[in-house]
Amino acid sequence: MILITGNTCGKCEHLLARLKKENLLDRVVVHDYDDLKETIEGLEFLCRNELIERHLPVLVCGDEIVEHEATIVKKIKEANDERN
Numbered sequence: 001m002i003l004i005t006g007n008t009c010g011k012c013e014h015l016l017a018r019l020k021k022e023n024l025l026d027r028v029v030v031h032d033y034d035d036l037k038e039t040i041e042g043l044e045f046l047c048r049n050e051l052i053e054r055h056l057p058v059l060v061c062g063d064e065i066v067e068h069e070a071t072i073v074k075k076i077k078e079a080n081d082e083r084n
Helices: 011-023 040-053 064-069 070-083
Strands: 002-005 029-033 059-060
Touching: 011 059, 059 070
Parallel strands: 002 029, 002 059
Antiparallel strands: none
């Protein structure tokens, strides 16, 4: 699974802590949103490569990302639609 997180909200922290507690963190590729937001093209490539070619699910965590950065969610949905 690919996890895109802002690491700044309680939901992100809770999710990361839960993954660690369940010993699942090594199965998740975590990308910090702050590193990705500078380049939507980089995010689009990430989604295409991981979501379409490798068939890995992508989870976006964080209220600010989901609510205010619709471009990111849109790109992931586009890649998912293309895969299906």
